Amino acid sequence: MTDAREELRIPVVNDDGGPSAGFEHLWTPYRMAYIRGENKPVTDAADDCPFDRIPGLDDADGLVVARGETVYAVLNLYPYNAGHLMVVPYRHVPDYTDLTPAEVAELGAFTQTAMRVVRAVSGAHGFNVGMNQGSIAGAGIADHLHQHVVPRWGGDTNFMPVIGLTRVLPQVLTETRRLLADAWPSAGRAETGA
Numbered sequence: 001m002t003d004a005r006e007e008l009r010i011p012v013v014n015d016d017g018g019p020s021a022g023f024e025h026l027w028t029p030y031r032m033a034y035i036r037g038e039n040k041p042v043t044d045a046a047d048d049c050p051f052d053r054i055p056g057l058d059d060a061d062g063l064v065v066a067r068g069e070t071v072y073a074v075l076n077l078y079p080y081n082a083g084h085l086m087v088v089p090y091r092h093v094p095d096y097t098d099l100t101p102a103e104v105a106e107l108g109a110f111t112q113t114a115m116r117v118v119r120a121v122s123g124a125h126g127f128n129v130g131m132n133q134g135s136i137a138g139a140g141i142a143d144h145l146h147q148h149v150v151p152r153w154g155g156d157t158n159f160m161p162v163i164g165l166t167r168v169l170p171q172v173l174t175e176t177r178r179l180l181a182d183a184w185p186s187a188g189r190a191e192t193g194a
Helices: 004-008 029-035 050-056 101-122 173-192
Strands: 064-067 071-075 085-089 126-130 147-152
Touching (some): 050 064, 050 071, 064 101, 085 101, 101 126
Antiparallel strands (some): 064 071, 071 085, 126 147
């Protein structure tokens, strides 16, 4: 009996014509709008940064899931997967080493809570967690540090995005935000034992 994932695996070819050494790809063609520059800062100025504008919006309009003292959690407008959150310091700093000890602590605690909440709400099987430091490392908004929390499920690199060029998201972002925001307080209590 073969694994269903094996039956759906599509080989990907590099530009040189060779196989991609067994890598699976999380295809996100809908992110092309972001790559083309939609909603990206035009300058490096803090007043042009969406991460500086979002805290001034109400939670629903800004897709904010939770707010802390030094960081906030927000849904990614161009998610790699449903429930893709970012933990962002309020302070406009480009590098992890620029954070204060309090910011580092709250960023870590929010990341843990984000994982608990997404797992509870959507049953994520795993996560990709991390930050790209600098534009050369892939940061789309390099001047304002942010940590990605990307939920993963078995088969999320399956045939739908590869063959059908279709991303299956079971909810609109506003509904995802509401579900995660509603679950956030109880997940925060779980980490403190309250």
